[in-house]
Amino acid sequence: MSDANYFVITVAKTEPDYFNTAVEQASSVIDDLKSKAGAITVTLGRIATGEQAGSVALFQSYESLSGFEKAMDVYAASSDYQAMMASGKVQVVMRNILKLHSVPFEQNTSDTMKFAVLTRASAPASSVATITQLAPVFAVNGAMTLRFGTIVTGSNAGNQLLGVTYPSMDAIEKTYDALGANADYQAALGSFNINLRVIIRILSIH
Secondary structure (H helix, E strand, O other): OOOOOEEEEEEEEEOHHHHHHHHHHHHHHHHHHHHOOOOOEEEEEEEOOOOOOOOEEEEEEEOOOHHHHHHHHHHHHOHHHHHHHHOOOEEEEEEEEEEEEOOOOOOOOOOOOOEEEEEEEEOOOOHHHHHHHHHHHHHHOOOOEEEEEEEOOOOOOOOEEEEEEEOOHHHHHHHHHHHHOOHHHHHHOOOOEEEEEEEEEEEEEO
16 A cells, blocks of 8 residues: 555535435545545544534545545546535535655554544644654554644645544543643643644544
């Protein structure tokens, strides 16, 4: 499998009575993103907290931005995607690209991935080293995967985004309790201006 260098993150506001239909329609779109756009992984979730609570979140990883170009073609050719957009009940409110940085992290594949926590911040150039230093704190407290990158599009371009997945809310609680007691994390808060943190319920991983 190729290494992921980019993530494409899409958020769509979805009417509650259309949510299940949207998830069904997204299934065929996801299949096409994998087979026709070369997506390495595609994850579908529902935002559980914050201003976009209840919205659908779609995460696609690619080796290069040519995959995103192909994804645009997939959207244009997909009857399910077009039906979703024409329903008047689904509105894409954000689509951004994340350039990933290399942060060593031993992936935990023994548990079922149920939640993701996204944290966005304006941070100094040394932020990659800081996250690398803190990564073991996440791992030992139950985090399954950890990704860190720079947002390259949209109104928050230049901000850093940390995405961490967990098997349970309990693991999230343990992680942030441990971070709260960690001197390196407390020192990092002096230079990281956190402007968003949301929890996402993972619905499917492809």
